[in-house]
């Protein structure tokens with residue numbers, strides 16, 4: 001028994017084999033998305049899996065300067081760090097409200113749906129429970145999108161077209177509708193929710209969820225890192241006068257010793 005084991009790839013002096021396929025055959029033949037699918041799932045995607053997976057990664061490639069990962073990363077870089085330090089810092093900002101929600105949403109869909117036949121009844125039951133118990137439901141809600149998340153809409157349309165509108169996605173949509181009906185207020189299915197549901201219907205394990213977000217968003221983070229390093233002045237700092245409010249105790253003297 002050797003010390004380390006992996007089923008992903010191995011190298012010889014002449015070739016690298018990824019999931020059994022020679023890398024030199026993959027180069028120039030497979031797209032990057034197909035290669036990502038192969039590395040993660042172990043097999044090549046079908047034509048529709050390839051299109052769906054590509055759309056899912058594209059949907060999260062970039063979403064402005066505002067999210068915690070980008071502002072956090074730009075602050076790290078402005079302190080005088082290299083690109084890779086900033087990008088790593090941006091990834092570290094992916095938590096249960098940003099990026100990490102994808103994994104939690106996937107888990108919720110997979111553990112809820114299981115062998116359930118009536119996903120609509122299930123959605124109503126769980127929506128009622130979620131409201132009563134005041135759950136913060138991963139994959140739903142957004143700071144910016146309050147009526148619908150356009151990325152989710154597009155992905156759901158494509159899931160129907162490519163044959164991945166299965167029980168998990170049906171449940172995810174029904175759950176959004178059930179919350180709306182019960183609360184009279186919309187809690188939009190965000191892009192993490194849509195990807196989580198579709199990835200579940202594609203047979204992915206929920207523990208890969210955060211990985212999908214990281215893989216999709218890193219190009220955006222790298223672009224922001226490069227922009228910060230090449231166009232912004234170092235040392236971003238809040239303006240104490242206009243941007244910082246002190247809420248602590250007023251100035252006081254130390255007790256006499």
Ligand SMILES: CC(C)(COP(=O)(O)OP(=O)(O)OC[C@H]1O[C@@H](n2cnc3c(N)ncnc32)[C@H](O)[C@@H]1OP(=O)(O)O)[C@@H](O)C(=O)NCCC(=O)NCCS
Pocket residue numbers: 096097098099101134135136137138139140141142143144187190191192193
């Ligand atoms: C992303 C998120 C932080 C945005 O929050 P927001 O729109 O600023 O919402 P707030 O935290 O101000 O809450 C507004 C109301 O919506 C409710 N709400 C928002 N997101 C909710 C969720 N996911 N589940 C349940 N209720 C939610 C809040 O409880 C609050 O209700 P109230 O007005 O009755 O008190 C929030 O929706 C969330 O935590 N979602 C789950 C994590 C997630 O999917 N993140 C990925 C985002 S792409």
